[in-house]
Amino acid sequence: MPDDLQLPKAYDSTVVEDAIYSAWTKSGYFTPENLPNLDKRKESYCISLPPPNVTGTLHTGHAVMLAIQDTMIRYARMSGKRALWVPGTDHAAIATNSKVEKILMKEEGKTRHDLGREKFLKRVHDFANKSHDIIVNQMKKMGVSIDWTREAYTIDEKRNFAVRTAFKRMYDDGLIYQGHRVVxxxxxxxxxxxxxxxxxxxxxxxxxxxxxxxxxxxxxxxxxxxxxxxxxxxxxxxxxxxxxxxxxxxxxxxxxxxxxxxxxxxxxxxxxxxxxxxxxxxxxxxxxxxxxxxxxxxxxxxxxxxxxxxxxxxxxxxxxxxxxxxxxxxxxxxxxxxxxxxxxxxxxxxxxxxxxxxxxxxxxWFINVGKEFTFNQSKHNPIKGINDGQTVTLKMLMKHVVENGQIDILPGRITKVYLNWVENLRDWCISRQIWFGHQIPVWYRGEEIYVGVDAPKGEDWEQDPDTLDTWFSSGLWTFSILGWPDMNSEDLKIYHPNSVMETGYDILQLWVTRMILMSTYFLGEIPFKKVYFHGLVRDEQGRKMSKSLENAVDPLDAIKEYGADALRLAMMIGQTPGTDTKLTDDKIASYRNFTNKLWNISRFVFMSVDQVRSIDQIPEPKTLADKWILARYAQVVARATAHYEKYEYSLLGELLRDFTWGEFADWYLEIAKVQKKNGESQTDEILLYVLEGLLKLWHPLMPFVTEELYKQFDRGMMIVAKWPVFLSHPEASEGSSNPVAQFEQLREIVTALRNVRAEYKIAYGKPIDVTIVSASSLEEYQDVIAQMAKTGVVTWTDKATKLEGALSLMAGSIQLYVPVGDLIDFDKERSRIGSELEVVESYIKRLALKLENKEFVDNAPAEVVQAEQGRLKEAQEKQKALKRELDNLG
Ligand SMILES: [Zn+2]
The missing domain is CATH 3.90.740.10 (Valyl/Leucyl/Isoleucyl-tRNA synthetase, editing domain)
Structure with missing residues (x-):
């Protein structure tokens, strides 16, 4: 154990998370210009945060969005891209307006008209500011690695300038008109x-x-x-x-x-x-x-x-x-x-x-979606299939970029919903008769009308009292946050189109479509290359979370109790695009346990090696277990990287969890103890090499605990650590002689022997003998088997002869005989298993009858039927296990 190891026994997220977050903030790495090796970061990766409304606090819907986007941006940053994630909040015109109206009525019995425009707007701004601060604080608690220096607000000065410019340009193109219409x-x-x-x-x-x-x-x-x-x-x-x-x-x-x-x-x-x-x-x-x-x-x-x-x-x-x-x-x-x-x-x-x-x-005021105009193609990122100067309509543009795949929508089935919506699109009414919002940049003087970015010179002009639909300004979001309308803005050149738009599918029509409309028109560019729609977060029974049902998980409470990493994992694993996820306290608690497990695994490694250090070259494997873990690790790096690239976070989380816990911790760590005792000096290097890589693979999903653990390696911050490289590993080749396959056989033998102990209740203190048939190539790993299964005499033979008083069992394709005649009474075991089997079988019969009953299946709630089916499956598994045990007895 290194003398200077300072790592508390238990992981305390409440202490670690805030400290880590402020260290990240201090590092400046959320801002891409501060990233190391900037000149080598050729490719950019940009996400615009869907700005939360300044109407209240964050809920689980926001939390899942933050978890997914932070995972995306951290992966991009570690894999060497110029990663930019821009934060912001949405003034949400009508929502905020009516929220403040409600408060005003409840607390003072007044309407907005009692206060007048100016005073009312001051109230709204005060409310929005307070709400903004709460939201920002909550976001930080989630661990977002977002560039706060670029924070935007849909109604701040820059965005207001963008909005006025946009209105004027569309008006001049004849796309904005005023009309008497039924609304x-x-x-x-x-x-x-x-x-x-x-x-x-x-x-x-x-x-x-x-x-x-x-x-x-x-x-x-x-x-x-x-x-x-x-x-x-x-x-x-x-x-x-x-x-x-x-x-x-x-x-x-x-x-x-x-x-x-x-x-x-x-x-x-x-x-x-x-x-x-x-x-x-x-x-x-x-x-x-x-x-x-x-x-x-x-x-x-x-x-x-x-x-x-x-x-x-x-x-x-x-x-x-x-x-x-x-x-x-x-x-x-x-x-x-x-x-x-x-x-x-x-x-x-x-x-x-x-x-x-x-x-x-x-x-x-309306935007005419069917009117023809001359298309202005982008110089940087032209839209394929449409020429500069071509006559188009907004509707045509919106349809074109999705239909020909320039914008890829996940899940794919939403593409159809989108196209259908565009097909039926009517002119968009953009004026609202509320006070909070971007006031329409139109001025009147008698019969005269003036449309401009700024107020006209001269006396007696009066501005249109109406404000713009909130989606007009949020439709400009992907580029108004990057400096538009300044077409020379560096940000605009580097980060537009955004790489991905990640949001809830419930705002496909309200928002996503509007961004496509605005970007194709103003920039001649798509706003983003990909849309990733996450599902809604639901409770255990599949209900929408709401205050009135009192079933909502409060993200802040969950973070306090289980840590942000646990909450993030609970939201990412089991979550696929467009599919609703269930979130329960139990689920978050189980990932808190996993966070602790990762801590303990790391701590064990740090304590068992002579010195904690980074191993940059693949260590030289000596034993079968070494070869196996290195080969498996290489496979996991390759697969995890592919999952990150394809936004398959649920599969990713399962892959990493299974490898970390089920292979690295349960097997290699155990074997490492034996190897170290035997003086296998390469073991330290392999432990450190795999652990460091694993922590990196985990980092985008659970940033806090991994960053804290990474300190032990003393090589800077994990947030900018280099992504593990996948080197095709000679040991990872297929075939039965490869170490992975061989080690799997070894695992099967140990697992079979451990099952014997569990099933016949044989204590670990009592060694069990075993005869292993036709597996002599594994003979050299006998000490591993002995250590892991606590065996006594191990006999290797090529002859399969059933031994008297021995259990006969299969470990994969390998025959094992375990003489346990003096440890268990065969007849008693047979009758015990036999009667257990009877109980299970009659239970199966009852369940099967119930599920065959059409009346029950048709009338019972789907969850009840599902639960019964689950029970049946479980009982059938049990039946299979008992039959196997009976077979083992011969
Ligand atoms: Zn209303």
């Missing part, structure tokens, strides 16, 4: 919502069949009759053929009004009577019909969701009150034909507050 309006948030900010809720309502002049038609919203301007029928509907194109006066609760009958292919012949009323001001579908046929609109619902002045005695009512009053009057006047109860339909609600959406016409 999704939340009467509570007082703002428009993008299509994908609308959620749908199935509701049981009523379907009213109303008498409508010469028609009878069905509607779930009779109050909108006040805004009707047309009736639509299908062009091939014979029933109404004569009426198409004609005008009719329709009697209503406020007197007669005029409608035009139009024939439109969007009408469903099968629905109701085949005729539908058209309210262009308050329905997307109706609005499109009206536009196709040149029919005007009549607005009757205002921004508060109330009936407008033009609704006579119903004015001022909410739409629901209006509906009730109008239905009552219609009944009195004989307009109701009949009412269908329990009519199931989808209600659109605000994704923020759950209020029913009212489609209303409103003057808004």
């Amino acid at each position: 999704n309006w939340c009467p509570r948030c007082h703002s428009t919502l993008a299509d994908d900010e609308v959620e749908y809720k199935e509701e049981n309502g009523k379907l009213y069949w109303i008498k409508y002049g010469p028609f009878v038609l069905a509607t779930s919203r009779p109050e909108t009759k006040l805004g009707d301007t047309a009736v639509a029928v299908h062009p091939s509907d014979e029933r109404y053929k004569e009426m198409v194109g004609k005008k009719f006066m329709i009697p209503g609760v406020l007197g007669e009004f005029e409608i035009t009958v139009v024939a439109d292919y969007s009408v469903d012949i099968e629905f109701g009577t085949g005729a539908v009323k058209v309210t262009p001001a308050h329905s997307f579908v109706d609005n499109e019909i009206a536009q196709r046929h040149g029919i005007g609109m009549k607005q009757i619902i205002d921004e508060d969701g109330r009936m407008m002045k033009n609704c006579g005695k119903y004015a001022g009512m909410t739409t629901l009150e209006g509906r009730e009053a109008i239905v009552t009057d219609m009944e009195k006047m004989g307009f109701i034909d009949h009412v269908e109860e329990n009519y199931k339909h989808n209600l659109s609600v605000c994704y923020r507050c759950g209020t029913t959406i009212e489609p209303i016409p409103s003057k808004q």
Whole structure:
């Protein structure tokens, strides 16, 4: 043991993690310019952190994202790339705005209008600042090796400049326009919502069949009759053929009004009577019909969701009150034909507050996704398949880069979802009627309008009070954090496109698509080469984690109790792209145990060698075990590296865990003790060589404990250590004479003998004799077998003759006889095993019957059926083991 070894017996993550994090920060290595051998780092690797909203604290969804991205960036850094990970936070306009509104209402009973724009915004900024600090602190606890010197905020000055520049450029290209369109309006948030900010809720309502002049038609919203301007029928509907194109006066609760009958292919012949009323001001579908046929609109619902002045005695009512009053009057006047109860339909609600959406016409800013413009190709990273100066549309660009594989999406099945979404993309409404956000860079003076990066000169200009959809600024994220719009920015040249975008699949449409739109348009580049979608984190029963269910694992609590490394491993192992993962305390605790195991293994090595040092040349193997561990280590380096390259973190974690624990610790460390006793001096070198490499392989996944242990080697910090090189190892070749295969046989013999001890309850203190048949090539490793299985007399023979009073068993393909006649009573064992077997078999029968019962399988919850299947499998394994034991007895 080295005299100067200072390594506590037990690993204490609470002490180590903070100290290690501040050492990393001090080193400056999170900033790529400070990395060693910068000139040799030709290839760059960049990730933009999906900026967390400044609305609160980090949850497990953030934690899994941080764990994955930190693993990516650490691997890239160690494998010699210019690795940059840019942090930031998102102002999340509408979310933050409404959060602060809620607090204001709860604590002071005031609305934002009571405070006024300026004071309200100050409140929002204060709130956001506080929230930001909490988030940053939490991120550090997770161990993120992110470049804090480049931290960005979606609404800081640089990003605001980028946003204004972007708006102006798109406006000049004719891609941004102002239009009166029906928008999704939340009467509570007082703002428009993008299509994908609308959620749908199935509701049981009523379907009213109303008498409508010469028609009878069905509607779930009779109050909108006040805004009707047309009736639509299908062009091939014979029933109404004569009426198409004609005008009719329709009697209503406020007197007669005029409608035009139009024939439109969007009408469903099968629905109701085949005729539908058209309210262009308050329905997307109706609005499109009206536009196709040149029919005007009549607005009757205002921004508060109330009936407008033009609704006579119903004015001022909410739409629901209006509906009730109008239905009552219609009944009195004989307009109701009949009412269908329990009519199931989808209600659109605000994704923020759950209020029913009212489609209303409103003057808004839009991005035209179908308008043609001239494509500006990138000089650095041109998009393949499109030429500079070619006429394109935004929709075309978005489709092109994914369809021809320039952006690779993991898991692949999401590619289809993406393309389908782009196919159905409508113009993007980018204005929001809230105060917190990037104010639209448009100024008005009377009839004059000015669009610019900065305010116009002169008096009396007034800026558009609306703000931009939060996804407008986060859509610029991959390049606005790299210095854009300065096209000479070094960062932009080096780090764009980003290498990978890692995020949750729930924001594919809200965010990922927008980044692709913005980057292809502004830079003529893809924003990233790969998209990695992680799944959602769920609880043990597969439920979404939420505050109200009280099933959420708080990342900070988990870190305090088990350490960040344990939490990270629990999130990475079992996690594959697009698949939801389950996270439980037990799972995190088991990885805490693994962290401790790694500590103990390392400590054992450090204490057993004469001197801790780095071994850079592959040590010379002398024994079979040496050759085996070096060959296996070489294979593990190769496989682990491949898993890192392919983002296969679950397989990676399992591979490393199995090798560390199941091979290096359980076998080589044990054998090393024997070898050292025998004076095999190469053993130290091999232990150190494999351990150092293993710690490096683990580092991206569990950075804290590995960094702490690496100090023992005294060669700088692990965060910038060189990735273990895979050298094709002569010993790793295939074939039965290779050391791996040979050592496997040795392992089988020892395992078989250990099983004998366990199954027949023979204490380790009692040596057992063994006769090994036809395996003389292993004879020279008899001392290894003796040490690991505590054998007595070992006999090597080529003749397979069954010995009296001996167990007969197979170790792989090798026959073993273990004379245990004086240690166990064969008859008693037979009857013991026999009766255990009976119990198990009757249990299997019962389970099988249950699972054959169709009624049970069809009606029981899937988890219950699954659990029963698991039990059956377990029982069958047990049955197999007992039968083998019985066979062994002969
Ligand atoms: Zn709302």
